[in-house]
Amino acid sequence: MRAAIILFPGTNRERDMAIALERASGRKPALVFHRETELPTGTDLVVLPGGFSYGDYLRSGAMAAHSPIMAAVRAHAARGGLVLGVCNGFQTLIEAGLLPGGLLKNATLRFLSMDCILRVERSGTAFTNHWQQGATFRAPMAHGDGNYFADDATLDRLEGENLIAFRYVDEHAQPTSAANRNGSARNIAGIFSPDLRICGLMPHPEDLVDPLMGGVDGLPMFESLAAA
Numbered sequence: 305m306r307a308a309i310i311l312f313p314g315t316n317r318e319r320d321m322a323i324a325l326e327r328a329s330g331r332k333p334a335l336v337f338h339r340e341t342e343l344p345t346g347t348d349l350v351v352l353p354g355g356f357s358y359g360d361y362l363r364s365g366a367m368a369a370h371s372p373i374m375a376a377v378r379a380h381a382a383r384g385g386l387v388l389g390v391c392n393g394f395q396t397l398i399e400a401g402l403l404p405g406g407l408l409k410n411a412t413l414r415f416l417s418m419d420c421i422l423r424v425e426r427s428g429t430a431f432t433n434h435w436q437q438g439a440t441f442r443a444p445m446a447h448g449d450g451n452y453f454a455d456d457a458t459l460d461r462l463e464g465e466n467l468i469a470f471r472y473v474d475e476h477a478q479p480t481s482a483a484n485r486n487g488s489a490r491n492i493a494g495i496f497s498p499d500l501r502i503c504g505l506m507p508h509p510e511d512l513v514d515p516l517m518g519g520v521d522g523l524p525m526f527e528s529l530a531a532a
């Protein structure tokens with residue numbers, strides 16, 4: 305699997321992401337600067353990592369979505385190439401119109417830095433193959449704008465077409481409001497595009513891929529991608 309990680313001014317999770325991808329696939333990902341207009345030949349997976357692109361000015365991810373490299377990312381997605389966006393990367397995919405909805409300020413109006421529990425709402429995809437349907441795992445989150453929002457018609461479509469990737473749940477695997485710290489609609493933590501080739505989520509699976517990090521809960525995502 306050949307992966308390319310896109311770097312915007314203010315991105316800060318590219319090294320974590322590179323370590324996770326290399327650990328699962330045995331291959332170092334390419335780092336591609338936002339000013340580039342082409343992806344490396346043979347790129348299978350494009351990753352938009354977390355951070356504070358353009359200082360979160362305007363809206364988180366809004367300016368990154370207009371970077372020169374994004375035309376190549378769109379073309380890659382249109383060809384059916386895999387795209388993963390984590391946290392600021394998810395925000396950027398939404399701002400680029402590649403995933404539906406919006407990411408509002410956390411309901412608490414505070415930056416949230418803590419672990420959460422995610423439930424795998426759809427196994428059997430390039431991003432989730434190595435989890436059982438309904439499996440739960442721990443993932444760190446660190447964001448100010450993670451409150452997923454969409455109108456009811458969009459939320460109904462996402463549910464009806466089985467495009468919810470992950471939900472925030474409690475220790476009993478239930479999607480309670482207490483488990484939903486940022487206030488996301490219907491406890492949604494991550495979603496897929498209709499062709500299941502694009503996935504965006506707010507928490508950071510790449511930050512739990514080694515026992516030295518405190519666990520390997522996030523590794524199945526990268527093992528799934530490596531085998532895709």
Ligand SMILES: NC(=O)CC[C@H](N)C(=O)O
Pocket residue numbers: 353354355356357360364390391392393446447448449450
């Ligand atoms: N960890 C991140 O990617 C943070 C995303 C974004 N800057 C926010 O605070 O919402």
